[in-house]
Amino acid sequence: MTAITDRQKLQYIAAKAADARVNVELETEGMILNIGPQHPATHGTLRIVAKLDGEQVILAEPMAGYMHRGYEKLTEVRTYAQITTLVNRIDWLGSFANEVPFILAAEQLMGVEAPPRATWIRTLLFEMSRLANIILFLGDMGVQLGAITPVFFAFRDREYVLDQIEAVTGGRFHPNFDRIGGLKDDLPKGWLADTKGVMDKVRTFCDQIEDLLLGSEVFQQRTRGIGVIPADVATQYGLSGANARASGIDWDLRRDNCIGLSYPQLDWKVWTHPDGDSFARFWVRLQEVREATKMVDQLCDGVPSGPIMAKVPRIIKVPAGEAYISTENPLGEMGYYIVSKGDLTPFRVKIRSASFNNVSITPWLLRGVYVPDIITILASLYFILGDIDR
Amino acid sequence: MTHTFFSLELAYWQQTLIKLLAGVAFILALTGAVVYLYLFKFVSFMQSRLGPMEAGPYGSLQLLAEVGKWLQKEDIHTENSDRLIFGLAPAVVMGSTFLMFVVIPAGPNAVIADLPSGIYYVLAMSSISVIGILMAGWASANKYALLGGLRAAGQLIAYELPLVLAGLGVVIQAGSLNLQSIVASQSSGEIFGIPAIGNPFIITQIVGFVVFMIAVQAELTQTPFDMPIAESELVAGYQVEYTGIRFLVYFIAEFATAVGFAAVASTLFLGGWALPESWGISDDAMHVIGPIVIAIKAVLLVGVVFWVRFSFPRFREDQLQRLAWKFLIPITLINLVVTAVLKVVL
Amino acid sequence: MTDETTTDAPAPEETVERDERREALLARFTDALGDGVVESEIQPGLDLWIRVSTDAWLTAAEVARHRLGARYFGFLSVLDWLPSPFGRSMDSEVDRRLATAAGEPPATPNATIEHGVAGGETRLQAFARVARVGEPGDYWGVTLKADIPDDTASIESWVSVYAGADWHEREAWEMFGVTFVGHPGLRHMYLPGEFEGHPMRKDFPLLARQVKPWPGIVDVEPMPVDDEPAADGAGDEAAGASEAEATS
Numbered sequence: 001m002t003a004i005t006d007r008q009k010l011q012y013i014a015a016k017a018a019d020a021r022v023n024v025e026l027e028t029e030g031m032i033l034n035i036g037p038q039h040p041a042t043h044g045t046l047r048i049v050a051k052l053d054g055e056q057v058i059l060a061e062p063m064a065g066y067m068h069r070g071y072e073k074l075t076e077v078r079t080y081a082q083i084t085t086l087v088n089r090i091d092w093l094g095s096f097a098n099e100v101p102f103i104l105a106a107e108q109l110m111g112v113e114a115p116p117r118a119t120w121i122r123t124l125l126f127e128m129s130r131l132a133n134i135i136l137f138l139g140d141m142g143v144q145l146g147a148i149t150p151v152f153f154a155f156r157d158r159e160y161v162l163d164q165i166e167a168v169t170g171g172r173f174h175p176n177f178d179r180i181g182g183l184k185d186d187l188p189k190g191w192l193a194d195t196k197g198v199m200d201k202v203r204t205f206c207d208q209i210e211d212l213l214l215g216s217e218v219f220q221q222r223t224r225g226i227g228v229i230p231a232d233v234a235t236q237y238g239l240s241g242a243n244a245r246a247s248g249i250d251w252d253l254r255r256d257n258c259i260g261l262s263y264p265q266l267d268w269k270v271w272t273h274p275d276g277d278s279f280a281r282f283w284v285r286l287q288e289v290r291e292a293t294k295m296v297d298q299l300c301d302g303v304p305s306g307p308i309m310a311k312v313p314r315i316i317k318v319p320a321g322e323a324y325i326s327t328e329n330p331l332g333e334m335g336y337y338i339v340s341k342g343d344l345t346p347f348r349v350k351i352r353s354a355s356f357n358n359v360s361i362t363p364w365l366l367r368g369v370y371v372p373d374i375i376t377i378l379a380s381l382y383f384i385l386g387d388i389d390r
Numbered sequence: 391m392t393h394t395f396f397s398l399e400l401a402y403w404q405q406t407l408i409k410l411l412a413g414v415a416f417i418l419a420l421t422g423a424v425v426y427l428y429l430f431k432f433v434s435f436m437q438s439r440l441g442p443m444e445a446g447p448y449g450s451l452q453l454l455a456e457v458g459k460w461l462q463k464e465d466i467h468t469e470n471s472d473r474l475i476f477g478l479a480p481a482v483v484m485g486s487t488f489l490m491f492v493v494i495p496a497g498p499n500a501v502i503a504d505l506p507s508g509i510y511y512v513l514a515m516s517s518i519s520v521i522g523i524l525m526a527g528w529a530s531a532n533k534y535a536l537l538g539g540l541r542a543a544g545q546l547i548a549y550e551l552p553l554v555l556a557g558l559g560v561v562i563q564a565g566s567l568n569l570q571s572i573v574a575s576q577s578s579g580e581i582f583g584i585p586a587i588g589n590p591f592i593i594t595q596i597v598g599f600v601v602f603m604i605a606v607q608a609e610l611t612q613t614p615f616d617m618p619i620a621e622s623e624l625v626a627g628y629q630v631e632y633t634g635i636r637f638l639v640y641f642i643a644e645f646a647t648a649v650g651f652a653a654v655a656s657t658l659f660l661g662g663w664a665l666p667e668s669w670g671i672s673d674d675a676m677h678v679i680g681p682i683v684i685a686i687k688a689v690l691l692v693g694v695v696f697w698v699r700f701s702f703p704r705f706r707e708d709q710l711q712r713l714a715w716k717f718l719i720p721i722t723l724i725n726l727v728v729t730a731v732l733k734v735v736l
Numbered sequence: 737m738t739d740e741t742t743t744d745a746p747a748p749e750e751t752v753e754r755d756e757r758r759e760a761l762l763a764r765f766t767d768a769l770g771d772g773v774v775e776s777e778i779q780p781g782l783d784l785w786i787r788v789s790t791d792a793w794l795t796a797a798e799v800a801r802h803r804l805g806a807r808y809f810g811f812l813s814v815l816d817w818l819p820s821p822f823g824r825s826m827d828s829e830v831d832r833r834l835a836t837a838a839g840e841p842p843a844t845p846n847a848t849i850e851h852g853v854a855g856g857e858t859r860l861q862a863f864a865r866v867a868r869v870g871e872p873g874d875y876w877g878v879t880l881k882a883d884i885p886d887d888t889a890s891i892e893s894w895v896s897v898y899a900g901a902d903w904h905e906r907e908a909w910e911m912f913g914v915t916f917v918g919h920p921g922l923r924h925m926y927l928p929g930e931f932e933g934h935p936m937r938k939d940f941p942l943l944a945r946q947v948k949p950w951p952g953i954v955d956v957e958p959m960p961v962d963d964e965p966a967a968d969g970a971g972d973e974a975a976g977a978s979e980a981e982a983t984s
Contacts, residue, residue, distance in 0.1 A: 033533055055537075055707065065926035072911075073935055073942055076820070108782065146613050146704030152437035218614050218703045235807040235869060237900035249870045251808075256875035270872075322853045324783060324865060324879060326810070337865070337879075339815065339852055347852075352811040352865070360903040371537070372617070372706045389926065 035374065037066050043140075044385025046359075050366070050374065057374065060366035062359055067389040075349040080106055080180060080316050083349070088174040090353060091387045094133030094330040096125045096165065099178040102336045102349075104260040105325040106180050109318045109340055114260065117306040118182035123262040124299040125165065125177065126327075127292045128195075131202060132161045133330035134242075134285050134292075137382050138209050141282055144379035145222050150212050157205040160198040167191055180316055182309030192300045199293040206290050214286065223279035227365055227377035230276060237364075238357035241332030243381060246284045247276035253328035261327070265302075268295050278380035285382075317344055331355055331387055355387035409502045417491055420685055421645045422453050427689070428696040429645075436700050460641070463634035470531035471631065479529060480632065480639040482522030487643045489515040490650045495570050496663050497680030498673055508569035509557050512654055513550070516609065519647070520546045523618070523628050530631040538627020541707050542611060542618035548714040549608035549615075555722035556602040559595050559729045560658045569657055577664035588666030592659040597725045599659045601718050606651040607695055608714070610644065614702040615710055648692050656687035755780035761804075761876060762786065768799040775854045787854040787881040793862065794892040796880055800866045801897050810865030810877065812894060812904040814884070814912040817849045818859050818938045860884040860914060862891050866898075890915035911936035 031052045037045040045066035051058045071090065075083050087102050088095040100122060107114065114122070139154025162172040167188055169175035177184050213219050229239065234247040244251055252270040254263040271287040273280035320342040326335025332354025339348040358381050366374055400408070430452055434441030442449035467476050492515075493508045495501040505511050520543055527539015564572040572591075579589025592599050608615040619627040629640050656662060663680035665671055671679065705713065758778045765786055766773050772792030777785045788796045800806040849859055862884055867877035884891050893916035894901035905916040907925045913934035916922060924931065933940050 031533060033537075065924075068926035070935065077942055142703060146616060147702060148613075149433075149437050149700050152439060156438055212701070213703070216702060218705055221709050222703060222706060231870070232807065233899070236809060236898050238809040238811070238898075240808075244869070250872055251869040251875070256869070256872060257877070320852075322785070324877075333810070335810065335865070337811075337813075337863075341819075341850070348815055350811065350813045350863075356903065357809070357811075357900055360900055364899070370706060370708070 033371070043383060046383075046385055046388070048362075048374070048378075050371070052371065055370050057366050057369050057371065060363060060374065062362050064359065064385070064388045067385045069390065071351055071390040072349060075346055075351075077345055079344050080318065080346070083346070084178060085174075085176045087351075088176055089386060090351065090390060091133070091329065091331055091334070091355075091384050092173060093136055093384060094129035095171075095173055096129040096169070096175045096177060097133070097327070097329045098334065099176070100126055100261070101325045101327045101329075101334055102338075103178045103180055104327070105323045105336045105338045106316075106318055107260065108323045108325060109321045109338060110180065110312070110316075111319075112181050112310050112312055114182045114310055115307050116262075116304045118308050118310070119260060120262050120299065120303055121168075121183055121187060121308070122178065122260075123266075124296060124303075125168065125175070126261065127296050127299065128161055128165055130330040131289060131292050131296070132158055132165065134289050135161065135202065135205065137285055138206075138213075138282070138289065141379045142209075142213050142219075144375050145219060147213060147216070147219070150209055153205055153208055153212075157201055160201055164191065164195050164198055167194070179309065179312075180318075181312035182307070186308045187303075192303065196297055196300050199296050202293050203290060206286060206293075209286065214283070220279065222372075222376055223282060223380065224275075224277055226278045226373050227369070227380060228275070228277045229361065229365065233361070233364070234276070237361040239332070239361060240354050240357065241328065241330070242284045242288060243281055243332065243358055245270070245272045246280035248272055248274040253326060253333060257326075259325055259327075262299070266295050266298050268298075278376050281380040281382070315344070317342065318346070326352060329354060331382065331384060332358060334387075351390050353387040353390055355383035355385075356390075359383050359388055406502070409500075412500075413491055413502050414488070416496065416681065416685075417488070417646055417649065418642075420649045420688065421642060424649055424689060424692050425453050425645050426450060428693060432693065432696060433700050436697075457638060460634060460638035465634045465636070468531050468631050472529040472531075475525045475529035476631075477636070479522050479526035480636045480643070482525060483519045484639050484643045486515055486518035486522065487647045487650060489518070490647070491653075493569055494650070494653045494657060494684075495573060495680075496684050497677050498570075498663075499677070500663070500680060501570065504568070504570055506568050509561060509567050509572070509654075509658070512569075513554050513557060516553075516647070516651070517546070517550055519643075526632070527628040530628070532631050535628050535630050538618045538630070542628060544707065545608060545611070545615060545617060545710055548711050549605045549718075552601050552714060552718035552722050553605040553609060555719065555726055556595075556598040556605065557658060559598040559722070559725050560591050562726070562729045562733055563591055563594060565733075569662070573657060573662035573664045576661040578667045580668075585666065585668040588661060588664075588668065590659065590661045595659060595725070595729070597721060598729075599655070601722050601725070602655055602659070603691070603694065604718065605714075606655065607698060608710070609651065610648050610695065612648075612695060612699040613704050614698070616699075616704050617707050617710060648695055649688055652688040652691035652695065653684060655691050656684060660687050660691075662687075755784075757876065758784045761878065764804055765796075765799065765878075768803055769796060772796060777854045779853075783877075783879065785854040785879045785881065787856065787883075790882050790885060790891060793880075793882040794894065794897065796882070797864075797866075797894045797897040800878070800880070804868070806866040806868045806876075806878065808867045808869040809898040809900040810867055812862065812864040812901050812908065814908045814914050814936075815852075815861045815863055815881075816859065816912060816936065816938050817851055817856065817861065819849070820938045854881055856881070856883055858883040858886050860886070860889065860912060862908070862914065864894070864901075864904075884914055888915075889913055890917055892916070893918040895919055910934070913937065 033050045033052050034047065035050060036047040047063045047066065048060055049063065050060040071086060074086060078086060084099050084102065087098045090098045135154050135158045139151035142148070142150035165175060166172045168185070168191060169177040171177075229243070229247050231247045231249050234244050234249060239247070250270060250272050254261070255270055258264055268291055271284050271291065273284050318338075318340045320340055322337065322339050324335055324337040326333050333352070334354050335352035337350040337352065338346050341347045362378070362381070365377060369377065426449075430441045430449060442452035445451040445455045467473060490512055492502045493505050493511050495504070523542045523546070524539050527535045527537075527542070530536070560572065561567055564575045566572060566575070576590050577588045579585075581587070581589055581593060611618045619629060629637065632640060663684040664676070665679070665683060755778050758780070761784060762776055762778065765776075769788060769792055772788045772795060773786055774789050775787040786796075851857075851861070860883075861881050863879060863881040865877060865879050867875065869875060882891060891914060893905055895905065895916075896918065902920070903925065905919050906922055908914055909916060909919075909922045910924050910927055910931075911934055927935070
């Protein structure tokens with residue numbers, strides 16, 4: 001038996017104290033990681049400041065505004081035709097869809113109704129812009145997770161859809177085709193048959209994505225249970241579109257509040273998923289693409305004949321009043337609240353964009369997740385910077 | 391110790407020099423072929439595009455163009471980086487790769503150093519790259535690089551074990567650590583008394599082979615295990631601050647390691663440079679055919695690695711670790727026990 | 737204005753539409769809020785506007801969300817009813833000079849504040865949109881408005897009821913200068929940190945309009961009342977010429 005001398009005791013205590021000092025010095029509060037504004041994962045210039053503890057997020061805050069173009073101030077000094085051009089650039093992937101609620105709101109204020117053929121073709125182009133937008137999402141979600149092959153299929157098949165849009169409107173990305181009272185031009189010859197062929201290609205693409213991505217064990221592990229949004233929180237934050245439907249909310253503006261478009265005459269279905277996780281959001285969008293191709297097929301079959309434009313004056317002066325129209329855009333609910341004083345330009349236009357609300361949930365959603373999951377969640381929420389920043 | 395080489399008597403140092411030069415040329419040629427074949431053409435085919443077509447016929451000189459591009463870049467480093475470690479890290483990674491090739495045989499005598507501890511040496515050398523990656527991650531003075539380096543360290547260490555244990559099954563079956571004798575026992579063996587294809591250990595050690603290939607995928611930090619260089623999150627992880635020649639070294643090291651591991655796997659499981667003895671090809675002919683045979687086998691196995699790389703999304707770090715510790719290691723341990731028992735019994 | 741109900745004034749063939757759903761909704765709001773509802777308007781088949789008093793702004797949100805089931809938060813923003821002091825919002829200094837040179841009097845900026853649907857008393861008004869979603873047959877939406885007092889330029893925050901109002905109120909604060917009492921942290925959403933002023937207010941000039949003339953000065957024609965044979969193509973050379981002028 002050895003007796004511990006006092007000197008040894010003191011040495012022991014000193015060593016422990018030295019250890020503690022070193023621990024305190026090395027004690028880190030958490031690393032601040034800046035994701036963006038230039039980053040492959042964010043669709044544009046979104047900056048997320050994340051405070052990390054190892055690989056877990058303590059708090060994360062998105063900072064938008066790098067692309068703020070002052071749309072709402074601009075609309076006060078632009079005519080309605082000029083605003084139609086501007087508004088294309090809010091959600092630039094499904095750009096025809098941005099024009100539709102604006103034109104519908106202006107038509108409501110003017111008391112003008114577009115002829116049936118124009119309404120029909122408007123619906124057709126609306127669905128095609130939805131296809132163009134969400135096909136990209138399907139490929140992009142793969143890239144965010146590391147699967148680099150599906151995105152090439154997505155771009156290839158999206159080109160077919162964009163070719164069709166270009167054949168009608170003259171623009172792949174910014175059609176600027178909707179006018180108050182109808183559309184700018186009629187469909188070219190042979191377009192309907194071509195479009196049906198393109199829809200077959202898109203359906204093949206959906207099957208490929210389902211095999212390649214959805215069924216992959218890795219994909220399921222990365223997305224199931226990640227970023228669960230309960231339905232009540234989703235509605236509080238104003239989540240709309242596929243994000244809301246993936247949380248089990250049975251709501252689709254095309255069915256519930258259809259104004260000025262031809263959805264009541266089509267046979268289609270709203271897809272929901274009860275889980276509310278990233279997988280659900282991907283799955284709902286995949287089914288929506290398939291549903292959209294079926295709708296486009298029906299739309300191509302039953303185009304009514306008639307004029308493409310109602311009789312409206314060349315120079316549009318919208319009577320005084322207020323109107324709010326929102327539609328089920330590819331990203332969610334997009335709405336325009338137009339206040340008019342009877343002038344050539346609106347008095348105020350409030351643009352309700354879907355991604356603004358969709359991204360506002362991220363501070364709540366990203367607490368406690370791992371860094372790779374930040375990317376998964378952002379990819380599954382699917383925002384476009386132009387939509388957030390306007 | 392002298393060998394006759396085309397009836398020339400050469401001193402030891404001359405032989406070693408020739409072997410080294412031939413070895414390096416062989417490795418670089420294979421690496422170049424693999425890069426062109428898989429990274430440029432195969433992935434393009436999978437993604438329904440053409441790939442590089444301009445540089446040389448069908449883009450075959452694209453790699454030379456890329457090498458030239460990297461060589462002429464400015465050599466920069468971040469402000470707060472530790473210059474010495476920052477510069478040494480690529481050298482460590484490259485060194486571990488080339489050292490791995492020292493014992494891999496490409497013919498009856500075509501091996502730089504036929505160490506008796508063959509496979510043990512290979513796996514030990516391949517683990518040194520972890521140190522290089524950690525050095526890169528820390529010395530870059532960049533949070534992304536640090537995250538990437540830490541992820542890499544965890545991943546590579548976790549997947550060393552399945553790699554070693556799967557290789558151990560082969561060692562038990564062959565009865566030796568030496569790679570030449572492993573090759574010999576495969577080519578001269580027989581399955582169920584049929585000597586037609588020799589005894590490639592892939593048949594009896596199929597479990598070990600699958601685990602070995604999965605572990606190789608992880609050791610190369612290829613998708614689905616490419617968290618350390620997760621492009622959409624960390625933007626190249628521990629390599630993010632490297633450019634110019636240093637990045638070229640990482641690039642070459644990545645593909646050379648892929649070829650190296652594939653060569654090791656084909657030596658362990660597919661019979662290496664040898665064709666079955668029952669085919670009756672003379673030893674002298676094997677001096678020439680041997681390198682071709684192992685090149686083909688290695689390129690095929692690298693193809694499998696890249697095929698998987700371009701098809702799958704990536705695992706998250708904890709899922710990756712769980713796969714290694716909870717699935718691969720128990721499976722290889724069972725495989726080991728079964729192999730040992732059968733070796734004694736049969 | 738008050739609710740549109742069936743009147744006895746219009747011609748016999750013309751019946752005024754009644755929107756019973758929206759009227760019932762308005763009745764439920766009025767029941768719950770009582771004096772809080774200052775004005776309302778129903779455009780039958782189109783929309784429902786309810787203006788509540790400033791004090792009842794947060795209560796209106798609670799009523800909408802918890803009692804009436806409007807769980808969905810659309811948006812929240814501010815209306816600035818002051819007509820732009822920079823002319824018709826379309827002229828610039830250059831245009832005014834040109835107009836006086838041509839002998840016409842310069843257009844005087846109209847400084848009287850005229851409010852829109854459901855009236856108002858102050859220059860700034862907060863407005864928000866909430867909706868009831870999730871029940872396929874029973875979707876409804878309502879636009880709520882409230883005056884923001886001119887002296888304090890502040891109103892209660894909706895964050896305690898609808899968490900999504902956080903970002904909308906931040907944007908409204910930075911663009912209009914309205915303080916939301918009870919908001920966890922009003923800070924800039926889009927503008928850089930040192931930005932001075934509130935851009936969306938009408939007296940904040942859109943500088944591009946100050947330096948370049950407005951390209952859209954054209955004449956206006958009334959809406960055609962019946963089908964004219966060649967109304968689209970023919971005879972609008974004046975408008976056509978001025979369009980061409982404006983776009984060149």
